[in-house]
Amino acid sequence: MYIPTFEDMLAAHARIEPHIRRTPVRVSDYLNELTGAQLFFKCENFQEPGAFKIRGATNAVFGLDDAQAAKGVATHSSGNHASCLSYAAMLRGIPCNVVMPSTAPQAKKDTVRRYGGVITECAPSTSAREETFARVQAQTGGDFVHPYNDPRVIAGQGTCARELMEQTDGLDIVVAPIGGGGMISGTCLTLSTLAPETRVIAAEPEQADDAYRSFKAGHIIADDAPKTIADGLLVPLKDLTWHFVSNHVAEIYTASEQEIIEAMKLTWKHLRVVMEPSSAVPLATILKNRKAFAGKRVGVIITGGNVDLDKLPWMNG
Structure with missing residues (x-):
């Protein structure tokens, strides 16, 4: 198993820069007040295909x-x-x-x-x-090209955290959603070298919490077909992403379906960006665990914005 390095991430950034967008970082006074933290949202939903991937x-x-x-x-x-x-x-x-x-x-x-x-x-x-x-x-x-258990993919995802650190002048914590663990692994890869003092926290739906259970058990626990509105977070960890999660992630928090929906509504309303349910999980966990984030500078990665506008999770039926 080849474990990608910080140098792989730097090479990836040079390779992909002509083809991707350096996405903006947004802030909201309302959300800062609500959480008691300074939140910096990295808007990967603004990539051309609508996602960090x-x-x-x-x-x-x-x-x-x-x-x-x-x-x-x-x-x-x-x-x-x-x-x-x-x-x-x-x-x-x-x-x-x-x-x-x-x-x-x-x-x-x-x-x-x-x-x-x-x-x-x-x-x-x-x-x-x-x-x-x-x-x-x-x-x-x-x-x-595996969606996440691929050194090339993880090195590429790690470029997001590099940009985020350059755009925010340092962070205490970075929170990202976790499914298979590609974004979290890339974030760990970059920050363990670039800013080892920054804690990496993963956010996961309660109804697809295999990463949380794996993290607590100390080995991979895989669910075959979990059901959650956060459809981007349905897949289990694999050996490569488990390496980063088990060695570098500080904590994994979970959120209920209703908490995810409420966080999604809050960001649509106050951050004024379209995000998919998977991307709302980090804010949902921050709201649920306010004490852990209070007074901190927190980077939040909005992983994607591809939603079916005719089937939003708060619509009936």
Whole structure:
């Protein structure tokens, strides 16, 4: 298992900078007052495909040699990684095959197709996803870019924390959502060298809390098909992301479905940005654990903004 280094992150940043956006950092006096902390929201929802995953995907795609690139790339994803890999592949002019659960939001499927990605649907479980993917990859020969358990992807995601530190003049804590752990791993990778005094805290839905339980147990506990409105956080940790979580994450906090919805509403209203439920989990956990954050400078990574506007979680039916 190759564990990416700080130098890998720096190389990734140089590679992807021409193709991604340096996203802004937003603040809200209201949310600062509400939490008792100084919150700095890194708006990765402003990336062109609407999510931070463009960083890791672009690093993987543009790191391929020409012979590999000709065969294209392939992955499995509930949405944002699929969109971002399709987008990066489109930029390089190579094919992209994606396995997506049939339950993935229509908005995310539409985005993948808009960027030229070819979708094969599967049942909504980790096992079905991996079985279907093995078949698709055997047929296409594309380079497998795992959504998070890939050194190239983690190095790419780590560039977000580097920008955040440059844009905020230092932070006490950085909070990001955790599903498979790609963003958290990249954040740990960067901050353990760049700002070792900054604590990394992961935020997770109560209804998909396998990372929390893994963290407490000291080994990976994987759920096969959890259900939560935070559809970007359904996947389990893997060996590479577990390395970073177990060695560098200070704490994992969880939030209920209702707490996630309330946090999502607060950010839409007071930060005035569109974010998906997965991105609201960090604020939900900050509100729930105010004492841990009071008086601190806290970076909050808004991981994505791809929502189905006809099926917002607070709508009935």
